[in-house]
Amino acid sequence: MADLIIINKADMPGVDVLQDSLHFLFDMSARTKAKPVPPVLTATAVQDKGLDEVYAELERLIREHHESGRLREKKAGPAGERDQSRP
Numbered sequence: 525m526a527d528l529i530i531i532n533k534a535d536m537p538g539v540d541v542l543q544d545s546l547h548f549l550f551d552m553s554a555r556t557k558a559k560p561v562p563p564v565l566t567a568t569a570v571q572d573k574g575l576d577e578v579y580a581e582l583e584r585l586i587r588e589h590h591e592s593g594r595l596r597e598k599k600a601g602p603a604g605e606r607d608q609s610r611p
Contacts, residue, residue, distance in 0.1 A: 525553070526562050527585050530578055534566035 529546060531539055543564055550561040563581055567574035589595035 525550075525559050527589075528562050528581055529564040531564065531566045533568060533570075534574060535568040535571050539566055 531542060531546075533539075543566060546564045547561075550564070553559075553561075565574060565578050565581060567578050569575065586595070589598065
């Protein structure tokens, strides 16, 4: 599952319905699995809204993954073998 969902172009019609639908789907999925529900953020560059929140959440996730060792695990891939195409 994703660590973060970002709905871009949030100034377009239907974004609220999409966001509510994603929250519903993740809530249903989380009840059957022991995985945390990822944040669902919206952003629109046209209206300059949500970008600071997206940036802050990305920084938080990177810091959290780095401190926990999860960043290294993600880079290594599902089998624990490092992908040679990535630095």
